[in-house]
Amino acid sequence: MSFGQATALVARREITERIRQRSFLVSSAVTLLIVAAAAVLPALLGGGPTTYDIGVVGSQPRAVAAAAGAAGSETDVKVDVKRLPDRAKAEKQVRDGDLDAALVAPRQVVSDDKLPDELAQALQLGARQVASGEALRKQGLSRAQARRALDPPPLRTRTLAGDSQDSDQRKFIALAAALLLYGQLLTYGLWVSTGVVEEKASRVVEILLATLSPRALMAGKIVGLGVLGAGQMLLVVVLGLALALATGSLEATGGDVAPVLLVLLWFPLGYALYASLYAAAGALVSRQEDLQSATTPLTVLIIASFFLSFSALNDPGGPVATAASLVPFSAPLVMPGRMVLGEASPAEVVAAVVLLVAATILLVRVGARVYSGAVLRTGKPVKLLEALRASRS
Amino acid sequence: MLELDALSRRYGDVVALDDLTFEVPTGQLFGFVGPNGAGKTTAMRIVLGVLEPDAGHVRWQGAEIDAGARRDFGYMPEERGLYPKMRVGDQLTYMARLHGVEAAEAQAAADRWIERLGLSERADTRVEELSLGNQQRVQLGVALVHEPSLLVLDEPFSGLDPGGVDVLAGVLAERAEDGVAVVFSSHQLELVERLCRSVAIVNDGRLVASGPVEELRRKHASRMLRVEVEGASEDWWSEVPGVAGAGDREGAGVLLELHEGADDQQVLAAAARAGRVRHFGRAEARLADIFREAISA
Numbered sequence: 001m002s003f004g005q006a007t008a009l010v011a012r013r014e015i016t017e018r019i020r021q022r023s024f025l026v027s028s029a030v031t032l033l034i035v036a037a038a039a040v041l042p043a044l045l046g047g048g049p050t051t052y053d054i055g056v057v058g059s060q061p062r063a064v065a066a067a068a069g070a071a072g073s074e075t076d077v078k079v080d081v082k083r084l085p086d087r088a089k090a091e092k093q094v095r096d097g098d099l100d101a102a103l104v105a106p107r108q109v110v111s112d113d114k115l116p117d118e119l120a121q122a123l124q125l126g127a128r129q130v131a132s133g134e135a136l137r138k139q140g141l142s143r144a145q146a147r148r149a150l151d152p153p154p155l156r157t158r159t160l161a162g163d164s165q166d167s168d169q170r171k172f173i174a175l176a177a178a179l180l181l182y183g184q185l186l187t188y189g190l191w192v193s194t195g196v197v198e199e200k201a202s203r204v205v206e207i208l209l210a211t212l213s214p215r216a217l218m219a220g221k222i223v224g225l226g227v228l229g230a231g232q233m234l235l236v237v238v239l240g241l242a243l244a245l246a247t248g249s250l251e252a253t254g255g256d257v258a259p260v261l262l263v264l265l266w267f268p269l270g271y272a273l274y275a276s277l278y279a280a281a282g283a284l285v286s287r288q289e290d291l292q293s294a295t296t297p298l299t300v301l302i303i304a305s306f307f308l309s310f311s312a313l314n315d316p317g318g319p320v321a322t323a324a325s326l327v328p329f330s331a332p333l334v335m336p337g338r339m340v341l342g343e344a345s346p347a348e349v350v351a352a353v354v355l356l357v358a359a360t361i362l363l364v365r366v367g368a369r370v371y372s373g374a375v376l377r378t379g380k381p382v383k384l385l386e387a388l389r390a391s392r393s
Numbered sequence: 394m395l396e397l398d399a400l401s402r403r404y405g406d407v408v409a410l411d412d413l414t415f416e417v418p419t420g421q422l423f424g425f426v427g428p429n430g431a432g433k434t435t436a437m438r439i440v441l442g443v444l445e446p447d448a449g450h451v452r453w454q455g456a457e458i459d460a461g462a463r464r465d466f467g468y469m470p471e472e473r474g475l476y477p478k479m480r481v482g483d484q485l486t487y488m489a490r491l492h493g494v495e496a497a498e499a500q501a502a503a504d505r506w507i508e509r510l511g512l513s514e515r516a517d518t519r520v521e522e523l524s525l526g527n528q529q530r531v532q533l534g535v536a537l538v539h540e541p542s543l544l545v546l547d548e549p550f551s552g553l554d555p556g557g558v559d560v561l562a563g564v565l566a567e568r569a570e571d572g573v574a575v576v577f578s579s580h581q582l583e584l585v586e587r588l589c590r591s592v593a594i595v596n597d598g599r600l601v602a603s604g605p606v607e608e609l610r611r612k613h614a615s616r617m618l619r620v621e622v623e624g625a626s627e628d629w630w631s632e633v634p635g636v637a638g639a640g641d642r643e644g645a646g647v648l649l650e651l652h653e654g655a656d657d658q659q660v661l662a663a664a665a666r667a668g669r670v671r672h673f674g675r676a677e678a679r680l681a682d683i684f685r686e687a688i689s690a
Contacts, residue, residue, distance in 0.1 A: 203474030210441040
């Protein structure tokens with residue numbers, strides 16, 4: 001059995017055992033629900049147009065309602081017009097809640113409760129257009145001329161500070177990316193170390209090491225949980241994007257989606273670095289109770305990087321953000337945000353990746369040595385230097 | 394045949410193994426005995442490759458042991474170890490896979506051993522929910538599921554009730570009959586004597602005696618006397634030349650152990666001087682006696 005086969009066997013056990021845990025399924029479901037809610041809520045709360053059912057009695061009101069609906073693209077109001085034979089029927093349907101309001105005469109609107117402001121505005125606009133159109137026709141303009149005068153093409157807009165709508169959206173995406181990466185790195189890193197301690201505390205590690213090399217055991221655990229973490233993240237991103245695009249919370253083009261997908265690539269890079277350190281930290285202790293103090297430095301590093309990524313959103317081109325996006329420990333959390341915001345030059349991205357990969361190669365080796373030197377030592381927590389020395393011999 | 398050849402290992406200043414050499418033949422049970430801290434666990438860990446020796450070699454069927462050879466070994470460490478949250482069947486299948494057994498065969502082997510160890514009702518139970526006795530059975534299953542040709546068991550009988558001892562002894566004897574080399578450590582010398590054809594006795598990391606139990610007993614028996622003297626003092630034997638010490642009192646008699654080459658007729662004469670000799674004869678040496686002498690030497 002080669003190193004690769006052994007690693008694959010261990011990785012598969014990690015994935016299947018984790019997926020069968022109820023706590024994993026529940027937490028995954030909760031995460032997906034939160035993401036779905038975050039993707040859909042903007043559309044429900046602020047966003048899209050509201051549709052009103054408007055009853056009309058007579059031809060003049062009908063023209064007003066139609067004009068109000070036509071103007072709706074500017075006012076975020078949509079109007080569904082329903083023709084009714086007489087005033088009494090219209091009022092009854094308003095009272096029953098079948099209609100939001102009814103135009104019962106050229107100058108009269110009835111509603112059950114106070115008329116919503118936006119609807120009142122839209123109807124007023126419709127009435128003005130109908131009245132103006134009639135006035136223009138009386139001045140001898142053709143129907144087409146009157147419409148052109150009343151409905152000029154929309155103004156073209158250009159913002160001097162870039163497209164503001166777009167930059168808000170990108171900021172939101174960058175924040176979501178940082179949050180997601182932060183959560184995955186912290187959770188899956190900790191799972192690696194608790195898994196290592198579980199094997200030490202239950203002493204099963206001695207049986208495992210009679211057939212596997214410590215490196216294969218460590219690599220399998222990291223790869224298995226990493227695949228799971230990446231898969232979960234992919235699911236979250238795809239679901240979030242699909243829902244946000246479908247509901248109109250996000251108005252995205254291909255150019256906006258690409259950086260989001262690039263964010264995913266930062267997970268394996270950052271995870272490889274942190275997970276090997278978490279594995280080494282787990283190997284140093286023999287009991288879950290001792291694990292917290294062993295992993296605190298790593299957890300602090302990740303949290304600090306997250307705060308850096310947060311501040312980088314406000315000043316993505318500044319010196320702090322630039323530096324933090326190059327340092328291997330914070331790069332996986334800071335660089336994706338800067339990329340989404342379009343503030344990272346290709347040279348910086350390449351430099352960050354090269355530095356991170358180099359640091360990862362180095363730290364995976366150190367981590368594997370600490371792990372090999374400490375994983376069979378039970379009892380008191382093993383000192384880092386002792387572990388390194390033990391694996392040298 | 395498993396050969397331990399001049400193994401040495403230190404932990405800091407503590408010498409755990411000092412030039413330990415002995416051989417374990419295939420097709421029989423082999424007892425590995427010695428007081429606590431004698432180095433038994435260290436030696437077993439080195440055989441399994443969990444620990445590196447400072448010096449010396451371990452050979453299996455004449456060749457230096459590597460990772461491939463170890464895949465054919467079964468191991469039960471002194472500190473039992475299983476995945477607490479894993480189901481019994483999955484656990485056995487996984488362990489078989491780690492030893493290089495193909496997926497389908499691993500599954501079948503797991504089922505077979507679950508049945509053989511009386512765990513059929515528990516195949517889908519998580520290990521942590523099992524009784525201690527059943528956990529021991531799973532542990533044995535883990536050592537056996539890939540049909541190893543060498544079994545190394547560290548204190549396999551400790552913590553078992555008499556029924557469990559019989560089941561385990563039966564399984565091990567059956568493995569040995571199939572040509573497997575079975576080596577286990579134990580403090581229960583009567584049990585070792587009953588089950589094993591050969592033993593190795595270690596003390597302070599050194600081999601003090603090894604070989605077939607029968608041979609050790611025969612060598613020792615010529616130096617064990619059972620003597621019953623009426624009217625003698627309790628320690629009438631203590632000044633007699635050639636007597637190394639006394640073992641357990643047995644009824645009115647005493648078990649005497651002679652120095653190598655001592656003259657038993659001198660002892661008889663001394664006994665006659667001390668009182669009326671009711672019984673004088675060779676005593677059967679037990680492993681416990683051999684062990685005691687080997688350790689005190």
